[in-house]
Amino acid sequence: MTGAAPQSAMMSVLKVLRSGEPVSRADLPARTGLSAGTITSTTAALVKRGLIVERKAAAVGRGRPRVYLELNGAGGTVVGARLSERRDLQVSFVNLAGVELHSTTMPIHLTGTLSGLAQRIASALQEAISLAPVGGIRQVSLSLPALVDSERGDVHFMMTYRSEPVPFAAIIAERILLPVTVENDSNLLSRAEHWFGRAQLYDDFTLISVDYAVTSARYSNGLPCSGSSGFTPELGHVKTSYGPSARPCYCGAAGCCSAYSSMGGLVLNPDEWAEATPSLLDLVDERMDRLIHAASQGEPRALQSLADAGEHLGRLVADHINGVDPGMVLLIAPDELYVRFARDQFEAALTANTIPELRRRTTIVFATRSPDWHWKGLAALALERVYLQSDRASLPAGAAFG
Structure with a gap:
């Protein structure tokens, strides 16, 4: 990271200070991978802007008190x-x-x-x-x-x-x-996962969220990554099925991963998506609860629906790994039962469709949303x-x- 751009260097320093541990300038090269010169110029700029402050530790013996850096909450x-x-x-x-x-x-x-x-x-x-x-x-x-x-x-x-x-x-x-x-x-x-959660240790990762729709976001070199037009990656609308039998999606196309793997795709038909209102989300929640309950009871159609959801999600992640080499993929699922019923088919599709060396180098993490x-x-x-x-x-x- 010695050649990091100023923004990346700044964020690297701030991320270390965010841990709340006492950190001095001398600690930062090892903690960030930045050169001592970059640390000196970066921390001086942050102090000047009032984003961090220097705090002297209590004197011990006859030596000069150590100076620590911390985020300026005030x-x-x-x-x-x-x-x-x-x-x-x-x-x-x-x-x-x-x-x-x-x-x-x-x-x-x-x-x-x-x-x-x-x-x-x-x-x-x-x-x-x-x-x-x-x-x-x-x-x-x-x-x-x-x-x-x-x-x-x-x-x-x-x-x-x-x-x-x-x-x-x-x-x-x-x-x-x-x-x-x-x-x-x-x-x-x-951002919540990168700053406070399961992606804190990763400067490069992709988040895929399975919710009412399938949505996504990417981090590269410690910063959010968008396309040339400023849009977040829309991986939920990558096609995982083609042909006349491909399932319609609320976006107007057909065959999107979101149409198979999201909660809305699992329990709504296209006409209902077209009439989307806030009350429709209550209907999705209710139907999704019924679907998960049926799967828990071993109902074949419910089990197949969730297995299909896992398969399409696996195809999507495989294509993304092959095309981007994201390093880490964090999959946020609606709940643990969704993961339980979809994971086997997800893993099978992922293994069948990913270049083996890239799969070995990619960390896949399933999780659910933290409440805060x-x-x-x-x-x-x-x-x-x-x-x-x-x-x-x-x-x-x-x-x-x-």
Whole structure:
């Protein structure tokens, strides 16, 4: 990592300090793989920006007290907000050390357009910020269950709304007069896992989330990785079946992995997807519970449905490993029973379709969501934006960042 770009070097240092252990500059080369010179310049820049502080240890004997570095929790506050699938806004206020200071949930009334939804979220954020017992807000980050251009902060598609590019970040920033970034939920989940969870030790990994749909996100060299247009990888819409019998997907195509392996794909038909509303998610939950129960009772059709889900997921992961060599794939499943009934066919499809040497070099981890992934992902998203901005003092009020 001695040739790491400044952003990567900065994030490497901050990740070590995030562990909460006493760390000195002399410790950092071994902990990060960066050269001593890079450590000196990087930590000096972080101290100057108020993101980290120096703390002298108590003197021992006649020697000079050791100086430790730590994240500057008093350096400001970031706000993370997530619009849930059921359309409420979960808002967390976090200090620069990643500690949650305050949280609240704001109801969001549905509107007919994405631009109208942006205005309603802006109003809810204004109210949440005005009532919060914290100040010094430096960044607001919003996560949506949508197709998002994270570079520009535009939302291009969200179920129940007309497909159109809407400058979500700019609309909200103009109202609340704070920098705003917008991401989708899979990138939020990947950040929660990278900063606080099972991917902390991996600078390169792919997260695949099996939920109402199959979604995904990637990290490369310790930073989120998007495509040239700013979009998160949509691995759920990689085709794992072809021909006239391929199952239709809610995206309008057929044969997508999401149509076979997601909860929605398992228990809904295309017409029901087309009428997607928040109440539809309750129907998915109810039907999925019945499917899992039937499989637990040994019902053949239920067992076959979940085996098929595993097979298509295995094909997807195999193609991804062959094409990308991600190093680690973290699969987030709806629950442990989904893993139990789908895993054998998943492993069989993975083994049959992956180049053997690449399979041996790839770590595959199955897991379920941790209960606090929302605020941890939101915290990581907002803090990441603060950390990676080179000079916040020069920014005009209301500037928006994707």
